[in-house]
Amino acid sequence: MADHNRVVTNSMDAMLFLTDDQLLQGIELMYFAYKGFTSDPDLILQNYSYGRAHHRAVHFINRRKGLKVNDLLDILGITKQSLNRVLRQLIDDGLVESRVGQLDKRERNLFLTEEGKELERQLSDAQRKRMRAAYRAAGSDAVQGFRLVLEKIMDVETRNRITQDKE
Amino acid sequence: MADHNRVVTNSMDAMLFLTDDQLLQGIELMYFAYKGFTSDPDLILQNYSYGRAHHRAVHFINRRKGLKVNDLLDILGITKQSLNRVLRQLIDDGLVESRVGQLDKRERNLFLTEEGKELERQLSDAQRKRMRAAYRAAGSDAVQGFRLVLEKIMDVETRNRITQDKE
DNA sequence: TTATAAAGTCAATAATACTGACATATATTA
């Protein structure tokens, strides 16, 4: 029975019928989930008088250690001037270190300091906790589906950049 | 084999092992997907000199026709003063109609005008198109998993409010 | 040497949110 269902399901995929209402429900789900998803970090950031922009910078500097300012700009899709305000604060506050590039001295490689890592840990702990609970509650099959759909929702250029960066 | 795998997978769910890196990948996925998800409407809104706040208002007024101002405040989780700016514009521009409540005349029931429906259609067409493409590419099993995980990511109070509202 | 590139900065502006203080109309309660 499982096998039979699987075959039927797969052959249905090509003509998956989706009402506008079902799609709108998915859209709302994204909205509400994203809201919950950002709520825990938002609370923590208040203690530092930082905002989401700081979180994003800290997150990506942690994930791609030593990345260049330009890389960060590409990832975030904001202007140099917007990033500068945030980065300036993080550097002045001693959470981020900006090292002159070894090959090209115009470049700056960004790293988290110990203090920066501590904030990152706090933020990602909260977010991971929520993700882990959701993953566990939904089950591993659901997680695969979740990841697959999210990947397809992204802009193609974004998807290519992310996946090519992965080693 | 399918049945055997299913059993193994389900029994694994309780102890689903997730590395911090896997969870961080999920977190990034949410970030990038949400970004893509809002990019199409953002372009359309520029033509109207509106922002995401207007989109959200229009979306929920369409989805819950005749909802009260207080209902909308609850859903959006913003202050009366923040909503007012947006709602004032939409009403003045003739996209939203505010009708005095029939039972309680203090209340105002919100509706989209024909013009408002036209904007809603434009915005949701773009977003539905992206969702439909993602759903089709991922397959119906994946869609189920996607929805399930998103529901679990939401705040419990949000989830209860959403699901109870559904008839 | 001149042009290009990476990073940083200053200034002005916009969208979205916030808090606090009040006003108005209507409903509910004492």
Next chain:
DNA sequence: TAATATATGTCAGTATTATTGACTTTATAA
């Protein structure tokens, strides 16, 4: 009925995050 509470709306001031445009400094490349 009089006092209180509720739903909505508004004014003013402030903060965060983003924008555009103009420029500078330093370093690499043509």
